[in-house]
Amino acid sequence: MPSVDTVQYVATGTLFFLIVGGAGVAVLALALLGTELLHFGGADVDGPVSIETVAAFAGAFGFGAAIVNELLGGRTPAMVAAATAGGALAAVPVSWLASRLSRAARDMHTDPTPTRHDLVGAMGLVVTAVPADGYGEVRIRLAGQPVKLNARADRAIPAGAQIFVVQALSETSVHVETY
Known part of the structure; x- marks a missing residue:
């Protein structure tokens, strides 16, 4: 063949x-x-x-x-x-x-990057109880995204309580009060 x-x-x-x-x-x-x-x-x-x-x-x-x-x-x-x-x-x-x-x-328009000043006035929930003399954790929404932050308060706030941010202490920590 x-x-x-x-x-x-x-x-x-x-x-x-x-x-x-x-x-x-x-x-x-x-x-x-x-x-x-x-x-x-x-x-x-x-x-x-x-x-x-x-x-x-x-x-x-x-x-x-x-x-x-x-x-x-x-x-x-x-x-x-x-x-x-x-x-x-x-x-x-x-x-x-x-x-x-x-x-x-x-040329696409984008929103500016959020800063610590955008944290003030945000509402959220306490994730880890906030003691009167230390830090706890809160979850807020910033620019539509959930953000978890360290939080201080003048008085103790239990987990699950609604809060709002009154002051941004740094980019990752805030001072909160109950809502």
């Missing part, structure tokens, strides 16, 4: 396009994860086009061109040129979308 050797190979153009696509995706991932890749000096050094946009263009271009090149059989320069055009056609909307998404994430 004769043996048949089948060797599958990737066209040089396809391999090149895959490398470009992989490099684009790697740079895009680093840029979106906040490593501020290639940001030397000020924040606007990369100019009118962000790193995310260029990386998304390169990634979509490389993978799109590789797909088109394989579909066409990319063995001639004309087919590789057609694959390049197909890659560019795929890359334009992807880079536009990456630009919009990265701008939206960068």
Whole structure:
């Protein structure tokens, strides 16, 4: 029985396009994860086009061109040129979308970080009884999140009592009164 050797190979153009696509995706991932890749000096050094946009263009271009090149059989320069055009056609909307998404994430409004002054006036419950001469524990809600703090009071407060914060002694301890 004769043996048949089948060797599958990737066209040089396809391999090149895959490398470009992989490099684009790697740079895009680093840029979106906040490593501020290639940001030397000020924040606007990369100019009118962000790193995310260029990386998304390169990634979509490389993978799109590789797909088109394989579909066409990319063995001639004309087919590789057609694959390049197909890659560019795929890359334009992807880079536009990456630009919009990265701008939206960068310009997203966030609430300021709560400080010890935000503790004053908060209401909560005593978790561990607060003795008159020591610390107990209370749980309050700060910016919608439950926070457990050390608490002092002028008089003893039993566990389970409702309290409100009258003074922030530090970032982790408060002075409370019953509600």
